Amino acid sequence: MLVRDVAYEIMRRHGITTIFGNPGSNELPFLTGMPDSFRYVLGLHEGAVVGMADGYAQATGQPVMVNLHAASGSGNAMGALTNAVYSRTPLVITAGQQVRPAIGPEAMLANVDATQLAKPLVGWASEPSCAGDVPRSLAQAIVEAQLRRRPTYLSVPYDDWDVEAEPNARAVLDRSVERAAHPGPSQIARLVGEVQAAKRPALVLGGDIDTDGLFDQATALAERLGAATWAAPSLFRLPFPNRHPLFQGVLPAGIAPLAEALAGHDLVLVLGAPVFRYHEHLPGEYLREGTRLLQITDDAEAAARAPFGAAVVTEPGAVIGELLKALPDNPAEPSAYTVPAAPAEGTDTALHPEQVFAALRDTQPAETSYVVESTSTNGSWWRQVDLRRGGSYFFPASGGLGFGIPAAVGVALGRPDRPVVGVIGDGSANYGITGLWTAAQLGVPVTYVLLRNGSYGALEWFADLLDASDAPGTTIPGLDFTRIAEGYGVSAIHARSLDQLRAVLAESPTGPRLIQVDTVTTTPA
Template sequence: MPTVRQLAHEFLERRGLTTIFGNPGSNELPFLADLPDSFRYVLGLHEGVVVGMADGYAQATGRPVLVNLHAAAGSGNAMGALTNAVYSRSPLVITAGQQVRPAIGLEAMLANVEATQLMRPLAGWSGEPSCAADVPRSLAQAVFEAELQRRPTYLSVPYDDWAVELDTNAAVTLARTVRRGLSPDEAHLRELAEQVGTARNPVLVLGGDIDATGLFDRAVALAEHLDLPVWVAPSPHRLPFPNRHGLFRGVLPAGIAPVSGRLAGHDLILVLGAPVFRYHQHVPGPYLPEGSRLVQVTDDPGAAARAPMGEALVADPGAVIEALLARLPSRRQARDFVPNPPAETAEAALHPEQVFAALRDTQPADTSYVVESTSTNSAWWRQMDLRHDSSYFFPASGGLGFGLPAAVGVAMGRPDRPVAGVIGDGSANYGITALWTAANYAVPVTFVILRNGTYGALRWFAGLLGTPDVPGTDIPGLDFTRIAEGYGVPATAVTELDELRSVLKTTTDGPRLIQVDTQLTTPE
């Protein structure tokens, strides 16, 4: 008779979930025993790093990925990173060990009390099997819920369940499939095409879901076909459109009034693959400019339901793009890519624009950049020239600690693409142990640490909030080259532009870290 563990391993293998990101405790060892040779276990030294790596991997591959964490304490350590995975809509299947069943009610050491509630409301679904026989079905549900919702799920399993033998009835779970389809009906497509076709001055706003679902090139085709100006929705975690394209207008600011101001003059605002909108700074004002109409197309029912304005169509944006391409006549005009402006310079250290221009000029055009340097975002968009899908990854909820781990995960998920992590010195400390994983698994990734000795974004917010004298915004004295070498990653510190460009032109088979002293700048 097959054991619960054997059935679980076989189900995961059939579904392609053979890469496991984890940091195990004692409760998890029975699940990991006898792991088939086809599985790859990627160890992270902190649970937040584990989830960050899995988030990057899931975004890079577009597929669910298995995460294995310890019970309450380990799962709790991962929750900060989980916030990013929720808003990037990454289908993480998180499993955690639970104490043996007789010990849970006693709240013995390492018991996960009310385990199904621990990850709420972050997890899209969470469960704990009522008995050992229900483990295979529960695991399947965790996988299918993650796929259907495009959101992390959480499954707690008592560790004495894994060795239990089950009858053949439990094996029916192995062959299950669940599919998702959100095709808009003919009436909706006809109405939308008429709205776009008759609009006086329409504008296209694209969100990260466009890139995440493989629609980057099709979104470009739609914008060019209709000659529509394109904005990226506020707080983007992915880049859905080439940022030097002649139709690109920029990233919308993350405040209510500024968004309305940028979109003024457009009578139709068509939003594809984004919430409306992910605001950050509270800048009150009208949600929409006078005389404008907003239509949102998203496959996320929650994003559609919670929007404060506009019309929403819950449907696959890809199907809508294809329908508009087929139904509306071409207005295509020749549009050249816009050249980058000269990089700003600084006296005491390199300006971030100089660093980004150096990356742009020395790295392959299809490099995937994982960025976690909030205070330099205006410099980033001025200097980078990103023309490929999956070129940009950013913490979707703003939770620090994403950059280093996600860069490792993206590089493992897409070994055919060069990967560079561009990380601020404040952010880097939250996920620093990802360097060990990068070294131990020889992951070919370049980490560029921008060192300015302060939490730049926090200083900027202090100015916005009228609190310029608060403590805790400076972090002097950090040497990431010594830290990296301690974890086994070769590292170099550079202070001159020519030296930076020279180092960036070299290649390596594994990870490397480049520390660059930069001038403090502020976000837009």
């Protein structure tokens, strides 16, 4: 199938078989070979085209496709588009773009900054980054128009239509998205039926579960189902006890390994997470054959852009509550929480991060909130910590550095009844170091454990992954954060042994303190 073939099939499955338009040269590659089951309604001016589509959509109650010509045709349609915006009409506007190599030099009929042209009138606008993303982008334009009840705008370079569709592009054909302020009886009955019919269901929980205070309810649901439970990839809050016998860990942030992790499950219920926030580009099929995915989220944008699976846009807490009411109790006694393995050991001059995290686990109160910004030690962290309460874990959601030190101040101010520990890498510390001054001025009792390995450890790992091991700028020797902290008014110590680290951690802080620990370099895995 070509990208064009997939696009028409997406439209057909959404019930969009009428296209209103006034074509130009950029649109012809899309319109050629239009299936006989489709109808093209020609208008002699783009304002009339949008007006006709607006009336048709309001009369039918369904989203409608509008096909315009590049920037000029889109501009001609703007006046009529204002009516569609305020009547909340779900128009899906596509505009032909020049071939990709001609956009930068601004060839005739190139739509420069295409996504900005229709803003702020449209509710969503995009131009796919590559031909392979056109089918998913078109599906998102349709879903966004339905969910937002507002026109959307998609610019497509005309050389994209004749590209052979990627295998994963077809996954979007089976997508369905529905919205409910609160799931009704029929929806709950259907959800319960799907879950109960699954022979090997799995749960994937996102950070929104913890943000919304649903940590305990999600744990109860997993136990009721006896379901293997993962945390969603690129995790910023922990939604489930990480030593719980049902917990399988944080899903890998690559397409192929994530599909491998979920292989063998017939139903994957994703609660409070996008599908999915990948990081490393490890391509493959999204899910193995026989695995179906159902997403429950109140984030309409996340539901709209997902490339596969079905979605219900509603409050996850409402669905969890209804499932707990409807599902029978699980009479099986829960197994004991797992015990971490002995931490890996470092060298004579540097501890292994696992030793540091084991020391934190053994010395800090169970209700401690951890703000973590040490990306290269991510695998070591999850192998050693034991977090059983909501609000125990905070991590920079976008991966942008500079969150850890200041966020720990904010968490301590927002939850003064809980101890707060910031686990900070020496690479990331430099981005938010001034947060120490505020911590000192306010006397916030935050403990900062700063892991110093003299490098951007995660960057070195990525350099190996991308075969770029000779790239410069991955080492940062010569930094002494004890002196920096003292300059900001924060007491600091360089713990040079495991015994010294444990002894310092066992002391209760009366104000902010920084403990610098030399560690060996590790990878995020």
